[in-house]
Amino acid sequence: MKAIVQDRYGPSDVLRLSEVDAPVPAAGEVLVRVHAASVNARDWHVMRGDPYVARMAFGLGAPKVRVRGTDFAGRVEAVGDGVTRFAPGDEVFGEVDAAFAEYVRVPAAGAVDRKPANLTFEQAAAVPLAGNTALMGLRDAAGVRAGQRVLINGASGGVGTFAVQLAKASGAVVTGVCSTRNVDLVRSLGADRVVDYTREDFTRGGGTYDVVFDLVGNRSLADCRRVLTPTGTLVLSGGGVSGGGSLLGPIGLIARGRLVARFVRQRVLALTAVPCRENLATLRELIESGAVTPVIDRTFPFGEAAEAVRYLEMDHARAKVVITV
Template identity: 45%
Template structure:
């Protein structure tokens, strides 16, 4: 099969389009013909070697956590899927989605939303689950609460705005001038242009501040966070780690780190919101898999609006019964 692989850590130029052996599935896995995947910052952070303590030195590696495609074979213990099913889901760490075929654990996949293309569906799992689990599980979001999303036009942020609205919050989105209309269209009740206004100097206080781009900290946002408010961050900096530990044992404001936990149950929840029209997927650009280096380079600029999708040609495939 064709796959984008790395044989060492480094810049985008280490990504190579090669022929590799098709993965062999375990009893609880699906063999999926990948129709589309997407780029998340963790993908290029792994490629750069920033997580090498976790990912190790064994090569070649196929990166990519998000997958949408068609089941071609199921393991002997798989009960929910059959060959031919259109699914979306997550690969196991540290990836595997940047290939023609991927082995997907059954408990990390569900049926593709019927109203999404493969490219749109592949943009959902990691970013959508991060936003959902941050707000619902870590933030314990409640109807009527004031919620601020910093980085509201980004991959996680676009989902967070819509999920917060779907869960009944009053949402403020922080973004740049050019993305104000987009964030409003996603349902934000109020938008702040960070090029003109620092939200930490705002007069409004928030029950939840979700820093979807990891640019701030609890100490910087204390003034605009309610006395028992929760600051959520996706970036494990030394400061955020210390604050998370300290505030866990103290009364008052909390700082929490968001670590996405892929699972089928939450993918089903997102699927229902998507099919109900409460979430739409924002895709900035779509690249063919062979141009993954360019897609990574664009993601690294930090200027992408919503997600970056990766498409693969649709060809007829044989399925195993």
């Protein structure tokens, strides 16, 4: 089959379309014919081996998993022994390593679920990692409740566009922070207030927010905590400058956050989103009910996957970037 592979770390030109062995589903696994995949910040972090410290997990000299990609949507082609949850022909979406490929092999009990009925494959592929991160950040980490004031830094990005809608669906009063060209988009997703960071500094406003969900990592802990109520919650999700070459990247801010959390009344939490089947089902229900809709900036053909990753990394993509396979 064809897949997007890399054999060394580097910028997007290390990615190439190549022939690799097609996966064969083992017992308990499903084989999915991928129709669409989406690009996440995770893909360029792994592609570049950035931050360097993360290479201990990604692979020291080159990525352990040669095929890039995480999010997929497609049709079940075959199932391994013992699989009863899925049958050939089912339309599914999910999260697994090596998704920039014609086929992926996924544990049937893993992060794979029935595709939302009202979405195309392209839209469905945009959901899993970003939607799950937003859900885990707001619901599980921050415990957002109706009436709370929630600020999302990075509201126009892949995770942010889900976070605005999910916070709104929880009944929160939502403020989104983004650049000028994305103000209308973030407002259209339901934000009650939008801060254009090129004109206004969201950290200059007093202790206003019950929850700050930081998806950019460009502000200090003190800055983010300043706008929280005395018992508010700061959720740190990552961030980091594209272009490669950082030692710690967002891990520095997260480590400082963990330390500071021991000494202050406010909650400072570092989010690690873990792929989760139940969360895919929750997202599917929210999407089918109309409460959440994935936003796609651009769709690239499979042969231009490297350009799709470059676009997300370098060009301030708006919401999600999708690859059709």
